[in-house]
Amino acid sequence: MTAVARVRVPDEVASLAPYVDAGVLGAAEVHLAAWAARAGGVSDDNVALAIAMAAWAARHGHACAVLGELPDVVARQLANPFGGAINDDVIDISWPDPSAWLDALRSAPDTVVRVADGPDLVPVLDNRPLVVLGDRVYLQRHWADECAVAAAVRELSAPAHDNLSDEDISDEDISNDNLSIGDTSDDNASNNVLSDGAATLLDNLLPAEVDGEPNRQRQAADTVLANRLALIAGGPGTGKTYSV
Structure with a gap:
C-alpha cells in the first residue's frame, strides 16, 4: 500500500476507497467530496466521485474533468514517465458510465451542483462547489475563471471602432x-x-x-x-x- 493509499476515507464517501487505493485520489479530493456529502446531502456515489475528480483535475492542471475522457486522462497522468507503463490498479478501476454519471449530476441537490447552459456573462459565485456544462465538471472557482477569461477574449476580439490613423x-x-x-x-x-x-x-x-x-x-x-x-x-x- 502506498503512502497515498493510506488516506482516511470517511464513511460518507466510502465508495471512493478503490480510487484512493489505486493512487488516483488524495486527501484533498476525498475530504472535499466528504464535506459536500455532509453539507449538501449528497448520497449518490457518482456525484461524490464527480466532485473528487473535479478537484483531481484541478490539481493536475486541468480546468475541468470531462466525464467521458477521465479514464484515459487519469491513466496517462499516472503512467510511469520513464517507461509509459500504467499501474495495474489504475487499469482495474471501474468508472461510471458517462451518461449515467451525467444523469446523477443533473439530479443532484442544487445546493451542491449547478447545471449551466452556457458561459456566465457575469460571475455567479454562490455556495455550490460544482458546475456542470455538458459533460464537463468544474470546481466553481475554475468555472468562474474560465468564464472571466472567455469574456475578456470576446471583448478584445470585437472589431476596433477606428483603424489606425x-x-x-x-x-x-x-x-x-x-x-x-x-x-x-x-x-x-x-x-x-x-x-x-x-x-x-x-x-x-x-x-x-x-x-x-x-x-x-x-x-x-x-x-x-x-x-x-x-x-x-x-x-x-x-x-x-x-x-x-
Whole structure:
C-alpha cells in the first residue's frame, strides 16, 4: 500500500476507497467530496466521485474533468514517465458510465451542483462547489475563471471602432524592436485596412512579398496592428521572438 493509499476515507464517501487505493485520489479530493456529502446531502456515489475528480483535475492542471475522457486522462497522468507503463490498479478501476454519471449530476441537490447552459456573462459565485456544462465538471472557482477569461477574449476580439490613423503611428512606434510578427494561415489575415502611413512604414520593414511569395511575417504584422487581439504562431526560426 502506498503512502497515498493510506488516506482516511470517511464513511460518507466510502465508495471512493478503490480510487484512493489505486493512487488516483488524495486527501484533498476525498475530504472535499466528504464535506459536500455532509453539507449538501449528497448520497449518490457518482456525484461524490464527480466532485473528487473535479478537484483531481484541478490539481493536475486541468480546468475541468470531462466525464467521458477521465479514464484515459487519469491513466496517462499516472503512467510511469520513464517507461509509459500504467499501474495495474489504475487499469482495474471501474468508472461510471458517462451518461449515467451525467444523469446523477443533473439530479443532484442544487445546493451542491449547478447545471449551466452556457458561459456566465457575469460571475455567479454562490455556495455550490460544482458546475456542470455538458459533460464537463468544474470546481466553481475554475468555472468562474474560465468564464472571466472567455469574456475578456470576446471583448478584445470585437472589431476596433477606428483603424489606425497616420497620427497614431510614428517611426519610433514601429520598429524591429516592437513589431510583433509571426506565421498565419490566411493570405488575407486581416479584414481591417491600415492607414497609408502605417502601410508605408510596414513596407519599409516587411515587404508584402519575399521572392515572389506572400510574406507571412508582414501578414502577421498587419493583423496585430489592425486588431485589438491577435494570436501569433509559428515554428522555430519564423521570426516571432526576434521581431517582438
